[in-house]
Amino acid sequence: MTANILFSARPALWPVYRPLLSRGLEEAGVAAALDTDLPPDEVDYVVYAPNGGLWDFTPFTRLKAVLSLWAGVETIVPNPTLTVPLARMVDTGLTEGMTEWVTGHVLRYHLGMDAHIRGLDGQWRQDVPPLARGRRVTVLGLGALGAAAASTLARLNFDVSGWSRSPREIDGVTCLHGPQGLERALSTAEILVLLLPDTPATENTLDAHSLALLPRGARILNPGRGALIDDAALLAALNSGQVAHATLDVFRTEPLPPEHPYWAHPQVTVTPHIASETRPETAAQVIVENIRRGETGDGFVHLVDRDLGY
Incomplete structure (x- = not known):
């Protein structure tokens, strides 16, 4: 079965992440369709950043997890429409x-x-x-x-x-x-x-x-x-x-x-918020691993505790 993955982040990141995620998923043995525009009711995973424009997760009826590209999730956690597992970015x-x-x-x-x-x-x-x-x-x-x-x-x-x-x-x-x-x-x-x-x-x-x-x-x-x-x-x-x-x-x-x-x-x-940044090469590996886990039932990593807020 193919996992449908929606990439919802700044458009400029799509050409960077697309080959990294595609190659990583192939190497992980995960059959996947990856795009920036998919019917919400067919999406299994959302690779997500709050500045990508997506806020209402209600139409995503078969969604398994939202996988954040950001380490900070304070702007995501309060979203009442997000009820599936949320994983934050822990990137080497x-x-x-x-x-x-x-x-x-x-x-x-x-x-x-x-x-x-x-x-x-x-x-x-x-x-x-x-x-x-x-x-x-x-x-x-x-x-x-x-x-x-x-x-x-x-x-x-x-x-x-x-x-x-x-x-x-x-x-x-x-x-x-x-x-x-x-x-x-x-x-x-x-x-x-x-x-x-x-x-x-x-x-x-x-x-x-x-x-x-x-x-x-x-x-x-x-x-x-x-x-x-x-x-x-x-x-x-x-x-x-x-x-x-x-x-x-x-x-x-x-x-x-x-x-x-x-x-x-x-x-x-x-200093203008430059202390660190998510690196696409390593962040893509984190995203791929969580999708692999979701498809094999191994359990997601870096899950957010909604009560604690991180």
Whole structure:
């Protein structure tokens, strides 16, 4: 039997994904019809991104699963018409890219590179950083992305703590969980990395109260989600010196409006949502594997828990 697969994402992605998915499905032994326009009542799987224009899943009466091309699913989960299994993207290429971005900016902060890049104004200041083992880094969120970043930093000998909603175990990382664990994780974070999902429970994780728990002069990296930070509270913490610097890759409104105070703030570095991206070559492999599983009854992977929102 042939599996009918609807590709619903930005049209520009179709020429990229079509050969990758077709080849992968053939190699996996899955007979499939793959297109951007199929009768809804004949579709078995939807390869999906919210910006593809599809929102109403009601007509898809034989749908087996929706397979997201995005790691974040906060815009998909609330859809009341989506009642079949939803799988988020857990992509090795995306994970590697995020780990590289986080590691690079942690090292930048750790080594004090900004001062040398901007220039020392003729002053011979020999501010030697500690070794990595003397620098405390905290990663909030220990899913696939957070765990990979924390592990890499630990292998570089940073003193790494990580926090998650539920217990985790990662070699070389002090893993904390629960409300008390969060306070402890924040209290030691000289460099704080935010890699939590965007859910009602994580919105404004960094507010005035939690920012005050950080060691004075802490530095913040947010490649996770814009809603994790109370922007007004962060700006106040930057202005008071409680936070020395923030590098932000994600924002509540994107692109970040030209008038937003982050652009002009001397203690903020803005990067335009480039920390990582789904890589078609590896993402196609994830999609193919889930379709194969759906056709053989092995059970889908990376399924979203609707109650938790990720």
